[in-house]
Amino acid sequence: MKSWSCKALKATKEGFGEGLIIIGEKNPDVIAIGADITASVSVNGFAKKFPQRFYSIGIAEQNGIAIAAGMALSGKLPVFASYATFAVTRALDQIRISLCYNDVHAIIGGAHAGISVGPDGATHQALEDIAMMRVLPNMIVLSPCDATQTKLAVMAAEQCQHPVYIRFGRDIVPDFTDDSMPFTIGKAQCLKEGNHVAILATGHLTWESLQAAFLLEKDNIHARVINFHTIKPIDKQAIIDASTTGLIVTAEEHQTAGGFGSAVAEVVVENCPTPMLMIGVHDRFGESGPSQVLMEKFGLTAVSIAQKIKTALSKQ
Amino acid sequence: MKTIQEIAYHIRIDILKMLNAAGSGHLGGSLDLVEIFTWLYFKEMQHRPKEPDWNDRDRLVLSIGHVAPVLYASLAHAGYFPKEELLSLRQLGSRLQGHPCRNVQLPGIELAAGSLGQGVGVAVGMALAAQHDHSPQRIFCIMGDGELQEGSVWEAFMSAAHYHLNHFIAIIDRNGVQIDGTTEQVMALEPLSDKLKSFGLHVEECNGNDFFDLENTFNHIKSIQNQPIAIIANTKMGYGVPEIEGNNQWHGKVPNNEEVVRFIQTLRK
Numbered sequence: 055m056k057s058w059s060c061k062a063l064k065a066t067k068e069g070f071g072e073g074l075i076i077i078g079e080k081n082p083d084v085i086a087i088g089a090d091i092t093a094s095v096s097v098n099g100f101a102k103k104f105p106q107r108f109y110s111i112g113i114a115e116q117n118g119i120a121i122a123a124g125m126a127l128s129g130k131l132p133v134f135a136s137y138a139t140f141a142v143t144r145a146l147d148q149i150r151i152s153l154c155y156n157d158v159h160a161i162i163g164g165a166h167a168g169i170s171v172g173p174d175g176a177t178h179q180a181l182e183d184i185a186m187m188r189v190l191p192n193m194i195v196l197s198p199c200d201a202t203q204t205k206l207a208v209m210a211a212e213q214c215q216h217p218v219y220i221r222f223g224r225d226i227v228p229d230f231t232d233d234s235m236p237f238t239i240g241k242a243q244c245l246k247e248g249n250h251v252a253i254l255a256t257g258h259l260t261w262e263s264l265q266a267a268f269l270l271e272k273d274n275i276h277a278r279v280i281n282f283h284t285i286k287p288i289d290k291q292a293i294i295d296a297s298t299t300g301l302i303v304t305a306e307e308h309q310t311a312g313g314f315g316s317a318v319a320e321v322v323v324e325n326c327p328t329p330m331l332m333i334g335v336h337d338r339f340g341e342s343g344p345s346q347v348l349m350e351k352f353g354l355t356a357v358s359i360a361q362k363i364k365t366a367l368s369k370q
Numbered sequence: 371m372k373t374i375q376e377i378a379y380h381i382r383i384d385i386l387k388m389l390n391a392a393g394s395g396h397l398g399g400s401l402d403l404v405e406i407f408t409w410l411y412f413k414e415m416q417h418r419p420k421e422p423d424w425n426d427r428d429r430l431v432l433s434i435g436h437v438a439p440v441l442y443a444s445l446a447h448a449g450y451f452p453k454e455e456l457l458s459l460r461q462l463g464s465r466l467q468g469h470p471c472r473n474v475q476l477p478g479i480e481l482a483a484g485s486l487g488q489g490v491g492v493a494v495g496m497a498l499a500a501q502h503d504h505s506p507q508r509i510f511c512i513m514g515d516g517e518l519q520e521g522s523v524w525e526a527f528m529s530a531a532h533y534h535l536n537h538f539i540a541i542i543d544r545n546g547v548q549i550d551g552t553t554e555q556v557m558a559l560e561p562l563s564d565k566l567k568s569f570g571l572h573v574e575e576c577n578g579n580d581f582f583d584l585e586n587t588f589n590h591i592k593s594i595q596n597q598p599i600a601i602i603a604n605t606k607m608g609y610g611v612p613e614i615e616g617n618n619q620w621h622g623k624v625p626n627n628e629e630v631v632r633f634i635q636t637l638r639k
C-alpha cells in the first residue's frame with residue numbers, strides 16, 4: 055500500500071498561484087481580475103508575469119464577477135479570486151445569474167476557506183461556500199487537498215466549458231500529492247484501502263483523514279480514505295462503493311449542513327443507505343486563534359477524527 | 371424599404387400582441403424603449419443577424435431583462451429569428467423566456483438578465499475585453515432608471531471610467547417611474563446627470579422617443595475619447611399608446627383582448 059509523506063509545508067493558495075501562471079502561459083485568453091487582495095490570494099505572480107492580462111477592479115466583488123461574465127461572453131477565460139467569504143457570498147447573485155445561468159467558462163478562486171484561516175476570525179473563515187456553490191446549476195466545485203493538487207485543479211478548470219469554483223486555504227499544510235496523480239474532475243481518489251470504515255475527505259482534511267487512518271490501524275481498524283477534490287459533480291460510484299464498509303465518514307473544513315457531507319448524504323440516502331458520521335463545523339461561526347489550535351478546538355485534526363470514528367464504530 | 375418610424379410602429383404592434391398572448395409581462399418599459407431599440411438595431415449597430423456570433427459585432431446588453439418583449443420583437447424584425455415565434459413569449463418550451471436566456475439558442479441574446487444592476491457590470495466586462503483586443507466594437511447597455519438604485523451599478527460605472535472605456539455606452543431609460551411609484555418618491559436619483567459626471571462618465575441627455583434627437587446624440591458621442599458614456603434618454607412609460615403614456619400602472623401589466631385592439635388602433639405613427 056502506498057504510504058503518503060509530507061514533501062513540504064505549503065499553503066494551497068500557492069498552488070493556485072502556480073496553476074494560474076501555467077494556464078496563463080498556455081492560454082493567451084486567460085485574464086485575471088483582482089479585488090485588492092491580489093497577493094494574499096496568490097494572483098500577484100500572474101499579475102507580475104502578465105501585466106497586460108491583469109485587471110484590478112478594487113474592492114467590488116459583485117462588479118468583479120459581472121466583469122468576469124462579460125469577458126467570458128467575449129471569449130476570454132477570466133479568473134476572479136478573492137477570499138471565499140467575499141467572492142462567493144457578496145457576489146452570489148452575480149454568480150448565479152451572470153455566470154451560471156449564462157453558463158460561461160470562468161474560474162472563481164475562493165481563498166481563505168475553512169477555520170484554518172486562523173487569527174482573522176469568523177468574518178474571514180469561509181464555512182458556507184461549498185453549500186452556496188454546489189446548489190448552482192452548471193457550476194463545478196473543486197476542493198483540492200494540497201498545494202500540488204490545487205495547481206492541477208486550476209489546470210483542469212482551464213479545460214472546462216462551465217463556471218468553476220476552486221476553494222483553497224491560507225495556512226501552510228502538508229503537500230503530499232504529486233504531479234503524476236491524474237486530476238480528473240468528478241473522479242474521487244482512493245488514497246488508502248480499508249474495509250472497516252470509509253473516510254471521504256475534502257480539502258485540508260484529506261491529509262488529516264489519512265493520518266487518522268494510520269492511527270486507527272494501531273487499533274486494527276482498517277479505514278479507507280478517499281479524497282474528493284471534486285464536490286460537484288460528485289463521484290457517486292466512489293460513495294456507493296464506500297457504503298460496503300458499513301460506515302461512511304465525511305470530513306470537511308466547512309459547515310456539515312449543505313456542505314460536502316450533505317452532498318455525500320444525498321447520494322447515500324438515494325442509493326445505498328448507510329450510517330454516516332459527518333465531521334466538520336456544526337452550525338456555528340469560526341473564531342480567532344492560531345490555525346492549529348482552532349483545528350483542534352473544532353475537532354478537525356487526525357487525532358480527533360480517529361477518536362470520533364472509534365466511538366462511532368463502538369456504537370454499531 | 372420601411373422607414374425607421376414604420377419599423378418602430380410594427381415593433382410596437384408586436385409587443386402589444388405578444389404581451390396579450392402571454393398574459394403576463396412588462397408593457398410600459400417595453401413600449402417606451404422602441405425608438406431606442408429600433409435606432410440601435412436598424413441604424414447604429416454593426417451586427418449581422420445571420421451571423422449572430424460575429425466576433426467584432428456591437429453588442430446590445432439588456433440590463434433590465436423585464437423589457438424582454440422589446441428585445442425579442444426588435445431581434446425578430448432585424449432578422450435574427452422568425453417573427454412567428456414572437457407569440458410564444460413566456461410559453462412552456464419557448465425560446466422567448468420571460469427574461470432573456472442564453473441557453474435556449476435564441477440568436478442575438480447577449481446575456482441572461484433579470485436581476486437588476488448586473489447587466490451593466492457584464493457590459494463593462496465586454497467593453498474591457500474589446501479594449502484589450504483593440505476591437506472597434508461598442509457595447510450598448512440598456513438600463514432602467516429604477517435600476518440605478520442598485521449599488522453594483524455604481525461599481526460598474528466607476529470601473530468603466532477607471533479603464534477609460536469609450537466602448538461602453540449606457541443608455542438609461544429615464545421614464546421616471548418604477549413599480550412602487552416615481553423614482554423620486556421611491557429613492558431619489560436626481561441630480562442624476564451630476565452623479566454620473568462625478569463618476570467619470572460623459573453624459574448626454576436626449577428625448578428617447580424622438581428619432582431625430584437620438585440620431586443627433588449617437589452621432590455626437592462618436593467624438594468622445596477615453597471616457598465611458600451615459601445617455602439619459604428621457605422617455606414616457608408606455609410611449610406610443612396615448613391612453614397609457616406616463617402611467618406606471620402599466621409597468622407590469624398586459625393588455626386584454628379589447629385593450630390590445632384599441633391600443634393598436636390608437637398607436638402613434
Ligand SMILES: [Mg+2]
Binds near residue numbers: 514515543545546
Ligand atoms: Mg423606470
